[in-house]
Amino acid sequence: MLRLHDLLDRSAARYAGRAALRCRGQTLTYDNLRALTARTAGGLKRLGIARGDRVAVCLSNRPELVEILLACSRVGAICVLVNPSLRARQLRHVLNDSGACVLVSDRASSVHAPSEVGDYPQLRSLVVVDGRSISAPTTQGVAVYTLDELRSSVPVDRVAGIDQDVAALFYTSGSSGRAKGVVVTHRNLVSGAECVAAYLDNTADDRILAVLPLSFDYGFSQVSTAFHAGACVVLTNYLSPAALVQEIENEQITGLAGIPFIWSQLVAVKWPSVPTSLRYVTNSGGVLPQPVIKALAARLPTTRIFCMYGLTEAFRSTYLDPAELFARPGSIGKAVPNQEVLVLRDDGTECEANEVGELVHRGSFVTLGYWNDPELTAKRFRPLPAAQGRPWYRQDVCVWSGDLVRRDEDGYLYFVGRADQQIKSSGVRVSPTEVEEVIGEIEGVTEVVAVGVSDEALGQVIAVAVASTESNRGALAERVREHCRAQLPTYMVPALLEIVAGLPRTENGKPDRTAVREMMASIRASEAAKRQRETRGARNV
Numbered sequence: 001m002l003r004l005h006d007l008l009d010r011s012a013a014r015y016a017g018r019a020a021l022r023c024r025g026q027t028l029t030y031d032n033l034r035a036l037t038a039r040t041a042g043g044l045k046r047l048g049i050a051r052g053d054r055v056a057v058c059l060s061n062r063p064e065l066v067e068i069l070l071a072c073s074r075v076g077a078i079c080v081l082v083n084p085s086l087r088a089r090q091l092r093h094v095l096n097d098s099g100a101c102v103l104v105s106d107r108a109s110s111v112h113a114p115s116e117v118g119d120y121p122q123l124r125s126l127v128v129v130d131g132r133s134i135s136a137p138t139t140q141g142v143a144v145y146t147l148d149e150l151r152s153s154v155p156v157d158r159v160a161g162i163d164q165d166v167a168a169l170f171y172t173s174g175s176s177g178r179a180k181g182v183v184v185t186h187r188n189l190v191s192g193a194e195c196v197a198a199y200l201d202n203t204a205d206d207r208i209l210a211v212l213p214l215s216f217d218y219g220f221s222q223v224s225t226a227f228h229a230g231a232c233v234v235l236t237n238y239l240s241p242a243a244l245v246q247e248i249e250n251e252q253i254t255g256l257a258g259i260p261f262i263w264s265q266l267v268a269v270k271w272p273s274v275p276t277s278l279r280y281v282t283n284s285g286g287v288l289p290q291p292v293i294k295a296l297a298a299r300l301p302t303t304r305i306f307c308m309y310g311l312t313e314a315f316r317s318t319y320l321d322p323a324e325l326f327a328r329p330g331s332i333g334k335a336v337p338n339q340e341v342l343v344l345r346d347d348g349t350e351c352e353a354n355e356v357g358e359l360v361h362r363g364s365f366v367t368l369g370y371w372n373d374p375e376l377t378a379k380r381f382r383p384l385p386a387a388q389g390r391p392w393y394r395q396d397v398c399v400w401s402g403d404l405v406r407r408d409e410d411g412y413l414y415f416v417g418r419a420d421q422q423i424k425s426s427g428v429r430v431s432p433t434e435v436e437e438v439i440g441e442i443e444g445v446t447e448v449v450a451v452g453v454s455d456e457a458l459g460q461v462i463a464v465a466v467a468s469t470e471s472n473r474g475a476l477a478e479r480v481r482e483h484c485r486a487q488l489p490t491y492m493v494p495a496l497l498e499i500v501a502g503l504p505r506t507e508n509g510k511p512d513r514t515a516v517r518e519m520m521a522s523i524r525a526s527e528a529a530k531r532q533r534e535t536r537g538a539r540n541v
Contacts (some may be wrong), residue, residue: 001163003186004224005073007193008034011230015204019232021063022207022251028063030230033070038157040067041074043150047102047125047143051076051159054169056100058082058091061235064129064147065214066223068104069168073186076159079168080181081215085489088119093178094171095120097372104147106130163187169371170217172312173422173431181371182312184217191364192315193224195336199319200255200280200306204230207277208255209248211238211262217312218284218427222257231255241265245272252277259285259427260292264457267295280304284316285427286459287415290329297325307332309415312429313380313399314361317341318413331412332405339363342398343407348385351407356416359405360384362398421513423452425460428491435462435494438487442479444470447503451517453496453524463496463520465503473499496524 002010008030011020016031028036049055055077059065072079080098082091095103096119103120104127129147167189169181202208208226210233212219226233234251238244244266248256254277258266263283281296281303288307296305305325309332310316318341320333335341343357344350351357362384369377381397404416423430432450439448447467452460470476477499484493504515 001187002190003073003158003161003163003165004167004189005037005070005158007190007224007227008037008070011204011227015230018204018230020227021066021233021235023061023063023235026063033067035155036151037067037070037074038155039151039153040071040147041156042153043145044071044075044077044102045156046150046153047145049075049077049102051161052078052166053102054078054080054098054100055102055104056080056082056095056098057104058084058086059104059106059129060084060237061210061214061219062129063235064104066233066235069214073167074156074158076161076165078166081168081170081220083171083213083215083489085213085491087487087489089487090179090489092119094181095123097178098169098181101125102127104129161186163190166368168220170215170220170312173429173434178431178434180373180376182217183368183371184315185368188315188365188367189220189224190228191338192221193228195338195365196221196316197225197229198337200225200282202226202229202231202255206231206254206279207234207252208232208257209234209236209244209251209253210257211236211244212257212259212427216285216427217315218257218259218310221316222255238262241269245269245275248275248278249273254279255281257282257284259283260288260456261426261458263288263296264292267292267299271299274299274301276302278303280306280322282306282308282319284308284310286424287330287332289456291456293325293329309333309413311361311399311401311403313367313401314339314363315365315367317359317361317365317401320412324412328408328412330414331408332415333413334411339365341413342384343405343413353409354406356404356406358419359401359403359413360398361401362396366397366399421451423450423460423462425452425455425458425462426491427459430462430492432462435464435484435488435492438484439464439466439480441487442476442483444468444476445480447511449503449511449513449516450494451513451520453517453521461495461524462492463498463517463524464494465498465500465516465520467500467503469501470499496520498523 012030012034019027020030020033021028055072057068069079080100099122102125106129126144163186167186168184171179171181173179208222210222214220304322308319318333340362342360344360369381402419405413435450436448450464453463455461504512506512
């Protein structure tokens with residue numbers, strides 16, 4: 001089997017002079033990118049990076065991110081993909097948990113300022129990609145380099161390794177505690193690229209727009225899939241729906257991946273014309289509402305719409321054939337090629353048609369587990385029990401998703417809900433515990449519960465109930481909002497906040513999360529109804 005950089009090398013041999021990456025009007029051909037990543041790999045080796053070392057990359061979507069990722073693959077290092085929207089406290093956790101010894105970032109990222117470097121005791125080197133060196137605290141022993149300095153090294157083509165070696169860590173939040181690093185092998189990434197490219201019919205003529213962060217496994221997939229097919233990846237960052245529409249037109253995009261939040265915004269803006277180049281679009285990270293699907297189909301009458309389901313722990317699990325889009329509303333389809341998706345009861349036996357059970361994924365996409373967390377790994381990654389009646393399956397480790405689904409009589413799957421309390425907003429998983437910890441730091445807060453409340457555009461929004469004895473609830477609410485904006489990335493900042501005297505509780509005295517969720521959903525519905533009345537009133541004036 002191939003390793004990640006082999007996807008690039010194989011396409012460079014076939015399509016040497018064709019565009020591999022485009023960003024802001026600049027192009028890197030396949031042969032250019034191959035040579036560049038070999039020189040950068042030499043730079044990493046010069047920094048002392050060896051097989052199995054972790055290199056953290058905290059960048060927005062830009063060619064340098066792909067360059068470092070492939071250079072890591074060449075030297076056998078593990079690339080830690082960091083969401084660039086993280087604040088200092090989240091970045092500190094990711095770097096210290098992963099044990100990254102190199103951080104690659106840009107000068108503009110304020111959370112990576114030199115004053116913060118001392119918080120990372122294992123960090124040896126800081127690489128700045130924008131060509132301007134900065135000073136780091138000499139007492140911490142952190143050496144600072146520019147990316148150009150790494151590129152001036154003797155090229156390294158590859159080191160010893162196999163496809164079961166770890167290629168990357170994708171950090172994702174669980175239902176409790178801080179973000180967990182999902183351990184992803186080269187085999188996971190390569191087999192995923194081959195599979196997705198097959199059912200999307202990707203070819204070297206495709207131009208795939210990568211707008212989702214590459215630190216998101218679904219966003220990263222756009223690069224690996226394109227390189228497998230010899231296609232061109234156009235890197236961008238989401239600024240506005242109008243800007244995205246314009247980029248689709250300017251770059252003659254043929255494939256675009258998005259999440260419900262992006263699609264709901266795109267269908268709400270005016271498109272100058274029907275983008276005839278757009279061959280397909282894909283959705284994952286949450287169920288796409290039917291009104292949005294209909295509006296999207298109306299805007300893109302010649303474009304195939306793929307509704308998909310995946311989880312970081314197993315990359316991509318299901319997709320719905322576009323021909324079934326309106327015949328099976330709400331379905332997440334069937335298993336992707338060469339993977340098996342089961343719907344199981346708690347005892348491991350298979351559910352009957354339309355019986356709700358847990359989605360379990362078996363196949364080459366199943367990752368190795370969670371970095372530094374053997375207990376959670378053992379819980380979520382385990383063989384099928386003997387009750388399945390297929391003893392040979394016990395050789396395979398499957399991932400138990402924690403998602404509840406049902407399968408209809410024709411074998412099509414439908415997402416029902418989450419088995420745990422995890423919040424999924426805009427395609428990003430959020431740990432309620434992490435939000436609660438941040439809010440719990442505020443003076444005057446006695447207790448806090450964060451829950452997910454259903455939202456058509458985002459899947460869920462984060463709603464927080466804060467218990468306090470303070471009489472000035474308005475002032476406390478403002479302090480909470482300010483603290484969250486300062487300490488949490490944007491996607492983790494609560495959309496709904498309610499200050500209460502006390503939280504509802506279960507019989508054993510714990511906060512009743514179900515009751516809190518119902519309370520917050522009711523408050524949200526009341527606020528929406530009030531806004532509608534005010535809007536109607538304004539129109540009648």
